[in-house]
Amino acid sequence: MRAETPVRPEPATGSDFARLSKQIAENGLMSRRPGYYTARLATVAALYAGGWTAFAVLGASWWSLAVAAFLAAVFGQVALVAHDVAHRQVFRLRKASEVSGRIAGNVGIGMGYGWWQDKHTRHHANPNHEDLDPDVTPDLLVWSQKQARAATGLPRVIGRSQAFLFFPLLLLEGFNLHVSGLRSLANRSLKARTLEGALLLGHCAIYLTALFLVLPPGMALAFLAVHQCLFGAYLGSIFAPNHKGMPILTGTDRPDFLRRQVLTSRNVRGGRFTDIALGGLNYQIEHHLFPSMPSPNLRRAQRIVRRYCEDLGVTYLETGLVTSYRQALSSLHQAGAPLRHAKTTATA
Incomplete structure (x- = not known):
């Protein structure tokens, strides 16, 4: 299942997901929202342009670090737009989605759109497996005790204290996003690899040229650190509540589609501000069941999905944001237990 492909009912006639999908369709929740996305894309584009205009106007001033913090939040919103575009929530045609996704991802924030789309597609197909x-x-953290017992290198070292290091490590996520996109260019199977590379390298060149052209070297490096670290922290904080701390599947654990998505996902309670800050991904269960559903429809879909899961006896988890982080950190701490035990045993 590709990230940009609408979810279709499972082949089994009358499956639990098929009946839910019928309810969702009957309520018109898969319909596109062109007015909403026109306003959202225009707002994000205006904030993006305004941030860089303020950067240029301020010039060599330490107030530029405030602009860096502002642009970190804007970059996060651009990433959320790229996410919706990849799932074809915005445009009906694949070509329009790909072009818009590369403009937002590669050009806008230096994220390898093709690399991310492939990775995200595999995540949606088998979340938390x-x-x-x-x-x-x-690759850096361990997510289960099985992984901890087999860990070597950095995961073995970091895994012992990973719950305490998780949020500090998120400060590096922005850099990791850029590096992963550039590393993916070595993969010959990457779609439109030349275009992907040109856009990524173009973003990096323009970004760094702007920083060192407008700011003195020390100030430019400070801007770079603040901007990228806060961008990484914001982006990681958006995605951390979704699946971390939820059941980990392994081996032949393959529940049916509905249970595979619901049982491994967590929703986050909140109002309109939460919807904006998390880009609708606070309705993670609904998003995983219906990836191509426009994000403003997810709130309405939640009522149907939650009631349906209750009728089936399927666990549907929704928590506050702080609780979601606490559950994620607790899970990370438990996953690293074998590494702490091994260190204690070796010391003794």
């Missing part, structure tokens, strides 16, 4: 979901690969 330690063998199939790239988001729970132990």
Whole structure:
């Protein structure tokens, strides 16, 4: 299942997901929202342009660090727009989605759109499956005790204290996003690899030229650090509540589509501000069940999905934002237990 492809009912006639999907469709919740996305894209574009205009007007001033913080939040919103575009929530045609996604992702924030889309597609197909979901690969952190016992290198070192290091490490997520996009260019199977590389390198060149042209070197480096670190922290804080701390699937654990998505996802309670700050991903359960549903429809869909899950006896988890972080950190701490035990045993 590609990230930009609308979810379709499972082949099994009368499946739990098929009946839910019918209810959702009957309520018109899969219909596109051109007015909403026109306003949202125009607002984000205006904030993006306004941030860089303020940067140029302020010039060599330490107040530029405030602009860096502002642009970190704007970059996060651009990433959320790219996410919706990739799922074809915005445009009906694939071509329009790809062009818009590359403008927002590659050009706007220096994110490898093709690399991210492939990774995100595999995540949606098998969320929280330690063998199939790239988001729970132990590349730096360990997500289960099984991974901890097999860990080597950095994951083995960091895993012992990963719950305490999680949010500090998010400060590096912006840099990781850029590096991962550039590293993916070595993969010959990457779609439109030449275009992807040209846009990524173009973004990096323009970004760094602007910083060092307008600001003295020390101030430029400070701007770079504040901007990218806060961008990474914001982006990581958006995605951390969605699946971290939820059940980890392994091996042949393959529940049906509805349960695979619901049981591994967590919703976050909140009002309109939460919807904007998290880009609608606070309705993670509904988003995973219906990835191509426009994000402003997710709030309405939640009432239907939650009631349907209750009728089926399927656990539907919704918490506050702080509780979601606490559950995620607690899960990370438990996952690293074998590494702490091994260190204690070795010391003894």
